[in-house]
Amino acid sequence: MKPTATSSSFEDYVKVIYAYTEWQDKPITSSVLATRLGVANSSVSEMVRKLKDQGLVDHQPYSPIHLTPKGLSLALSMVRRHRLLETYLVNELGYTWDEVHDEAEQLEHAVSDHFIERMSAKLGHPFRDPHGDPIPDAQGQIAMVPSHRLDELDPGHVGRISRISDHDPELLRYFEQQGLGLDTELLVVGQLPFGAGWQVGLRTATHDAGPLTLGPDAAVSLWLASVGQHAGCCVQEPTGGTLMVPHMSGL
Amino acid sequence: MKPTATSSSFEDYVKVIYAYTEWQDKPITSSVLATRLGVANSSVSEMVRKLKDQGLVDHQPYSPIHLTPKGLSLALSMVRRHRLLETYLVNELGYTWDEVHDEAEQLEHAVSDHFIERMSAKLGHPFRDPHGDPIPDAQGQIAMVPSHRLDELDPGHVGRISRISDHDPELLRYFEQQGLGLDTELLVVGQLPFGAGWQVGLRTATHDAGPLTLGPDAAVSLWLASVGQHAGCCVQEPTGGTLMVPHMSGL
């Protein structure tokens, strides 16, 4: 079989299809895909037909879109590229975590496999990126830390920040400023009335800051892992199988 | 004026036009440009018209193609990108000097200015790449070491290798194997009859190797700087002016 010439558009389509399923636990629809890619619905219809021709997705008209094993494998390799690049930019080139997403979005299509593996080696084969998103290994295995979104946790729960959406650079700068980062220990105090957000308490190595109010947008961008748990469980084959951890976002 | 949306094709066209002039000291023709880019002559005619529309080249039908100041500026920025990337791949990611050209060819179109300047800073703002090609600074200033191609030098001349064409990876591996690298001191013994090549003597820090025979392809790929001279002269403005050093190759 031929090696499937994948354009950078194909790569972005399968990546977005994968990313949606990674947290929503259900297949993506045509219009959501269009929104996330920033293209017209009609463009998606046409591209999905081509992706199907290449055996990267399963799709019947008017139904949601599924990745095939081949499509999942390509998606995982793009996710690996993206997250390794983000990690590299922060660790080796002094980028801040709010600057890396857009740069990685371009680079992920331009670098060779050789480049990726060199980078991974130099970084010591990291398993998560600067925002806590898990990095699949070269075989597509991905280690996920069981986590829950802050807004889904009961008052009194204590957890360590395991993942932060990188969608909004400004929000990332805000978190930085407030001393909120990966592995910061957080106490969920409770939800404020009338959608004002959540009240949390945080303890960092440096300063034991007092209570903090997080708006709704901030709250849904944070995932917490139960204190006492560590990474390494819930391994997933690139050839399919159920995704064990819902509610994950960002690339 | 609008910022001239430059596609990666445009970038490659101006880069190749510049590179030709950098060593041939005369403007490139349509068919040579086509050969170097690996496209049909008709494609070049069409693209040159578009480059002219964008004010990147001067051209009248059936004549050679010149860069405008704007085109030269873009070309120098692409050359800077390419050569910094090659240097980075070798110095920071452990690439060998025969592996970097193709990777840089892709990356040069994908990285941001921010990435380039971070890289340059991390490398200590190098002025030449792994093959000795000069790296323009962010303003397009380029420092060239006065050099001559080995096949143009008289017997008895002693020089330091200042530039090696990166065109053929296999030739680079051969040079490596023979102990020939940047700054290797070389004595031109003389030309062999019937186009067999050149006889040279080399002295490296490690071993004082005996005489060596270089075939014609190898000989024309090496540039020598006179011993005792150093880099830093012959600065060129991006806004034009005569190129002072002919006979340079590669990117």
Added chain:
DNA sequence: TAGTTTATTTAGGTATACCGAAATTCTAAA
């Protein structure tokens, strides 16, 4: 269930960057 709204696909069209073949222009030999 019939009608209305929404989601999705189809149809027709654009821009970019290529191609081969035909026509044109330039050049250099006779």
Added chain:
DNA sequence: TTTAGAATTTCGGTATACCTAAATAAACTA
């Protein structure tokens, strides 16, 4: 000077990846 041959451009066409507007299918709603 004429004219063959070489270089270059023009012409018609392809592939990719978008778009808007129109048609259609599916999902609600009354």
